[in-house]
Amino acid sequence: MLTALGRQLRVDSVRAADFAGLGPPASSLSAADLMAVLLAGHLRYDFDASQNPANDHLIFSKGHASPLLYAMYVAAGAIASEELRWFRASGSRLQGHPTPALPWVDVATGSLGQGLGIGAGIALAGARLDRRDFRVWVLCGDGELAEGSMWEAFEHAGHERLRNLTAIVDVNRLGQRGPTRLGWDTAAYARRISAFGWHTVEIDGHDVDQIDAAYAEAAASERPTAVLARTRKGKGLRAVEDVGDAGSGGAVLPDAEAAIAELGGRSAIRVEVAAPEYEAPAVPDLRSLRIPWYERGRLVSTRTAFGQALAAMGHARSDVVVIDPDASDATLTSYFAEEHPERFFECHAAEQQMAATAVGFSVRGFLTFAATPAAFWTRAYDVVRMASIGGVGLCLVGSHAGVSTGADGPSQMGLEDIAAMRALWRSIVLYPCDANQAAHLTAAMTEHSGIRYLRTTCEDTPVLYGPEETFPVGGSKVLRESDADDVTIVAAGITVHEALRAADVLADDGVSVRVVDLYSVKPVDTATLRRAAADTGRVVIVEDHWPQGGVGDAVLDALTGSTVMPSVLKLGVLALPGSATPVEQLYHAGIDADSVAEAVREIMAG
Structure with a gap:
């Protein structure tokens, strides 16, 4: 039956590819036997209750094998066989790579090298947080083992001894354009992976008895297990077997019916997947939140306030977890770690794994914060990008933002983070x-969904607002305003203080300035910005960020289509900074109070 099920999965993969006008789904064919045995004998999943917390998790890290995943859903009775004809069609939930448009898909995949890290995060949540007896199965391709994120995941899972995690590596020796680095040398993979504390099993990936035994061995292991399965890409189709994508040219199947016949013909095997008993989702403990507050005029950094507020959040909500990559003393998640050590997770200097772990925790229903110096979100950006595609909710924080970070130099300065986070689908970007x-x-x-990004500043700055103030997402604060305003200065974060100083200097010269604190960079307060533009006719924007994609561009986007288009001058970091004090950095970048005042004079003279 298992061999026959593997043939059916191949046939349905071919059918889906043919409906979509694709070439032979060679990567699906190589892994079909691996998934047949998993589906029929080892996966515990209730397809009628996808939110059952006791369900296993199956992640297709090699997301290009989506036809195989959808064929599995047909075999499990979750979708009708005829739905395969809509694979990759407009409006179909059977997309080219898996996404949570299907209720049984936890995360969007397709960017290679991420599935195992996310699987490790889910497994860690099961082992250390909700303590449920589910397993996480991750189908990986041997080609993606060239990705560094895979090895961050192997190291992390081995260190945490995640016995509930199994990586099924489809070693078919071929990548997209040619052979992989190690080919079929599963022993070499085993040596490398076992060095990270994993149990490894080498098998023939088309021998269903060996596959079955390997999965049973994985379930009995006290360590995470990697099943290294030697397979043949395009298995079952002589024209493409062990040839791969490049050799087959990626062309449309010349005769899909002949290919189906060669694979054994259509069948309608239905698998009763073993469903775990239903377990009610955990209900977090919720208490009143007491947000810390600070007296006006006191010097406090925004990263300190973030850290202390996060610790308070941990007392108010039992579902808040925090992940940090050996930077808690910089991001100040250390406040949370001290008060809630059981919900603080250290990923060491592995930002990709930090982000992947955060995604895994979110999949399991935890309210997850992940923080690192803003510059280093670029290392994990692709994981965040894929999380946004999959609709995953994450609270992300970047400290050490901009040149005001000071003497550490440009490698430590987040100068592109606002642009990167603004570009994500339905993201929120906040800069207090x-x-x-x-x-x-x-x-x-x-209180929001999707990707939420908070940008914090290192140095202490004066407290401007009283504790009674509110700051809705999508809002702004007008700090200086009169009916006689000549120009509007829009600032955010550290440059708000420079804008206020500039406004005071200009007032002595008889220039009336409106100052807008644009703390919500996305969504942006369009109404306030357009009103200021109409009232003053001139707008100077100042930000501690490269001029591309940051606060200035957010303001320009808001003004596009306005009935009144003002004169606009953008101030941002134009030159590559070096080492200097924060005050010197702002001066050198031309975003300090004196530079802002000069820009106002310039726009007024123009």
Whole structure:
């Protein structure tokens, strides 16, 4: 029956590819026997209750094998066989790579090298947080073992001894254009993976008895297990077997019916997948949140306020977890770690694994915060990008933002983070200027979905707002305003303080300035910005960020289509910074108070 089921999965993979006008789904064919045995004998999953917390998790890290996943759903009776004809069609939930448009898909995949890290995060949540007896199965391709993120995942899972995690590696020796680095040398893979504390099993990936025994061995192991399965790409079709994508040219199947016949013809095997008993989802403990507050005029960094607000959040909600990559003393998630050590997770200097773990925790229903210096989100950006595609909710924080970080130099300065996070689908980007604002926005992040990004500043800055102030996402604060305003300065974060100083200097010269604190960079307060543009006719934007994609561009986007288009001048970091004090950095970048005042004079003279 298992061999016959493997043939059916191949046939249905071919059918789906043919409906979509694709070439032979060679990567699906190589892994069909591996998935047949898993589906029929080892996966515990209730397809009628996809939210059952006791369900196993199956992640297709090699997301290009989506036809095989959809064929599995047909065999399990989750979707009708005829739905395969809509594979990759407009509006279909059977997309080219798996996404949570299907209720049984946890995360979007397709960017290679991420599935195992996310699987490790899910497994860690099961072992250390909700303590449920489910297993995580991750189908990996041998080609993606060239990705560094895979080895971050192997190391992390081995260190945590995640016995509930199994990586099924389809070693078919061929990548997209040619052979992989190690080919069929499963022993070489085994040596490398076992060095990270994993149990490894080498098998013939087309021998169903060996596959079955390997999965049973994995379930009995006290360590994470990698099943290294030697397979043949395009298995069952002589024209493409062990030839791969490049050799087959990726062309449409010349005769799909002949290919189906060669694979043994259509069948309608239905598998009764073993479903675990239903377990009610955990209900988090919720208490009143007491947001820390700070007296006006006191010098406090926004990263300090974030850290203290996060610790308070941990007391108010039992589902808040925090992940950090050996940077808690910089991001100040250390406040949370001290007060809630059982919900603080250290990923060491592995930002990709940090982000993947955060995704895994979110899949399991935890309210997850992940923080690192803003510059280093670029290392994990692709994981965040894929999380946004999959609709995963994450609260992300970047400290050490901009040149105001100081003497560490440009490698430590987040200067592109606003642009990167703004570009994500339905993301939220927040940039507080003082401690009370930062504390409130930390709490506000928990009330929204999707990717939420908070940018914090290292150095202490004066507290501008009282504890009674509110800061809704999508809003702004007008700090200086009169009916006689000549120009509007729009700033965010550290540059709000420079804008206020510039406004004071200009007032002595008889220039009336409106100052807008644009703490919500996305969504942006379009109404306030357009009103200011109409009232003053001139807008100067100042930000501690490269000029591309940051606060300035957010303002310009808001003004596009306005009935009144003002004169606009953008100030941002134009030159590559070096080492200097924060005050010197702002001066060198031309975003300090004196530079802002000069820009106002320039736009007024123009």
